Amino acid sequence: MASDSTTRPGDATGSLSDPDTFDSLDPATGTVVATFPVEREPVVHLAVERARQASGWWRSLGFAGRKQHLSAFAGELARRVDDLADLVRRENGKPRGDAVLEITLAIDHTMWAARKAEAVLGRRQVFPGLLALNNSASVEYQPLGVVGVIGPWNYPVFTPIGSIAYALAAGNGVVFKPSEYTPAIGRWLVDAWNRAVPAGRGVFDVVTGFGPTGAALCRSGVDKVAFTGSARTGRAVMAVCAETLTPVLMECGGKDALIVEEGADLEAAADAALWGGMSNGGQTCIGIERIYAAEPVFDRFVELLTERAASLRAGADDGADWGPPTMPSQTEVITRHLTRAMDDGGRTVLGGTQSVGSEGVGPTILVGVPEESPAVTEETFGPTLTVAKVRDGDEAVELANASRYGLGGAVFTRDRRRGIELARRMRSGMTSVNSVLTFAFVPGLPFGGVGESGFGRIHGPDGLREFSRAKAITAQRFALPVDMTSFGRPALATKALGLTMRLLHGRR
Numbered sequence: 001m002a003s004d005s006t007t008r009p010g011d012a013t014g015s016l017s018d019p020d021t022f023d024s025l026d027p028a029t030g031t032v033v034a035t036f037p038v039e040r041e042p043v044v045h046l047a048v049e050r051a052r053q054a055s056g057w058w059r060s061l062g063f064a065g066r067k068q069h070l071s072a073f074a075g076e077l078a079r080r081v082d083d084l085a086d087l088v089r090r091e092n093g094k095p096r097g098d099a100v101l102e103i104t105l106a107i108d109h110t111m112w113a114a115r116k117a118e119a120v121l122g123r124r125q126v127f128p129g130l131l132a133l134n135n136s137a138s139v140e141y142q143p144l145g146v147v148g149v150i151g152p153w154n155y156p157v158f159t160p161i162g163s164i165a166y167a168l169a170a171g172n173g174v175v176f177k178p179s180e181y182t183p184a185i186g187r188w189l190v191d192a193w194n195r196a197v198p199a200g201r202g203v204f205d206v207v208t209g210f211g212p213t214g215a216a217l218c219r220s221g222v223d224k225v226a227f228t229g230s231a232r233t234g235r236a237v238m239a240v241c242a243e244t245l246t247p248v249l250m251e252c253g254g255k256d257a258l259i260v261e262e263g264a265d266l267e268a269a270a271d272a273a274l275w276g277g278m279s280n281g282g283q284t285c286i287g288i289e290r291i292y293a294a295e296p297v298f299d300r301f302v303e304l305l306t307e308r309a310a311s312l313r314a315g316a317d318d319g320a321d322w323g324p325p326t327m328p329s330q331t332e333v334i335t336r337h338l339t340r341a342m343d344d345g346g347r348t349v350l351g352g353t354q355s356v357g358s359e360g361v362g363p364t365i366l367v368g369v370p371e372e373s374p375a376v377t378e379e380t381f382g383p384t385l386t387v388a389k390v391r392d393g394d395e396a397v398e399l400a401n402a403s404r405y406g407l408g409g410a411v412f413t414r415d416r417r418r419g420i421e422l423a424r425r426m427r428s429g430m431t432s433v434n435s436v437l438t439f440a441f442v443p444g445l446p447f448g449g450v451g452e453s454g455f456g457r458i459h460g461p462d463g464l465r466e467f468s469r470a471k472a473i474t475a476q477r478f479a480l481p482v483d484m485t486s487f488g489r490p491a492l493a494t495k496a497l498g499l500t501m502r503l504l505h506g507r508r
């Protein structure tokens with residue numbers, strides 16, 4: 001039970017106005033997983049200061065030294081995958097298999113960042129151009145200093161590691177504020193770091209608490225904030241960061257669409273749509289929430305989708321396909337979207353409001369929901385799919401793009417080239433053709449959104465550069481007889497320069 005000074009995530013502002021500690025709970029049983037301090041400004045600032053000091057050593061190791069230590073960290077995650085998966089299952093509620101998949105992805109990304117950092121960020125020569133031919137020119141990407149990472153609860157390992165591993169590989173210190181729903185996982189990651197890299201204590205640290213702890217991290221003088229969470233909180237984070245001109249990376253929510261064209265493999269599309277929309281109980285930022293199926297295949301596709309979805313279920317037991325909602329208040333959002341969809345003229349093919357139960361939320365498939373209804377426009381974050389009938393892929397792209405979000409998406413077509421063409425036209429950061437969510441599995445690809453899904457990129461070379469600043473250097477190799485950057489420059493030289501430009505470019 002919570003003590004007098006302990007509150008719970010989701011207690012609105014808490015029954016106590018200023019708690020000292022908070023509990024994280026097992027969403028399946030409501031039992032306490034662990035109790036953590038609500039850390040306030042002085043403690044947060046201290047963690048950032050420690051990270052700043054420790055990051056001097058970390059930076060001095062260079063790419064090769066950091067690669068070695070990051071590999072040791074990845075090794076520790078790999079050796080303890082079972083422990084961590086158990087904790088993820090308890091604190092987040094997802095099935096064990098999903099937890100293992102998430103941790104596997106985190107390990108793969110950590111290794112990629114460690115191995116590729118030098119090639120992407122290391123110093124390289126650049127052609128100096130006509131006006132500076134007597135110079136060498138180079139660019140390198142230097143660490144920012146200390147990065148504050150604010151994380152969500154839905155992928156409590158993979159999502160923050162997408163910022164943490166890349167920021168560390170770029171040479172930064174990191175202070176991580178995990179979600180108040182999954183603080184034990186955040187603490188576990190830092191403990192694993194300390195075991196794997198004992199000399200690097202403080203380079204990567206954790207602070208626990210609610211929104212105000214995150215806000216304190218934004219105000220702590222960190223050199224960048226990497227935020228993952230809802231667009232609403234993202235706005236609050238940006239407002240606080242604006243006070244100190246602290247740059248931000250925004251990884252926010254989505255309302256991703258899946259397009260099914262005539263000729264596509266409908267069985268594969270239905271299978272993928274269910275995984276994309278309902279795995280993790282739909283609590284996936286890049287989860288499929290809307291489907292646009294071409295008129296000639298619409299009925300058959302809905303039939304296949306419904307047949308398969310009917311055998312899926314939520315629950316706390318090991319045989320369930322997904323767990324209970326990690327954040328219980330999300331059921332109110334799901335119920336509101338389903339109710340409004342019906343009021344607006346939609347039809348429930350499977351599930352509906354009665355599938356929102358205490359053991360979790362069952363699968364729901366809706367058709368004929370108007371495009372203005374919240375089930376189509378707002379992030380539902382439940383195992384629900386709306387399926388709309390469209391003329392073809394072109395109309396589907398138009399409707400998919402008419403969203404304020406734009407994170408991921410998927411296209412199912414017979415012809416791969418047509419799929420890629422539609423994918424390129426989708427207004428989102430990532431799209432997979434004839435599969436779902438695959439782009440997140442590829443460490444070399446950037447991950448991030450457009451519109452209210454955010455800006456900036458994690459993963460891939462862009463994800464490494466996100467946590468660094470470009471440093472340009474020219475070094476004069478020999479002096480020219482005429483110096484164009486001198487007040488002593490002869491008038492004749494300017495004339496000759498103008499003539500050269502006319503000869504080179506004037507006839508275009």
Ligand code: NAD
Nearest residue numbers: 152153178179210211214215229230233236251252253285
């Ligand atoms: P949330 O916005 O409620 O919270 C995210 C984090 O922000 C938490 O750690 C929270 O404590 C912190 N926070 C809250 N108020 C703050 C403030 N004023 N200043 C600083 N920090 C503050 O989001 P959530 O419910 O934890 O996560 C779910 C959301 O995250 C969904 O919208 C989902 O789509 C999104 N998400 C996006 C990605 C992505 O990569 N784009 C990945 C996972 C989740």
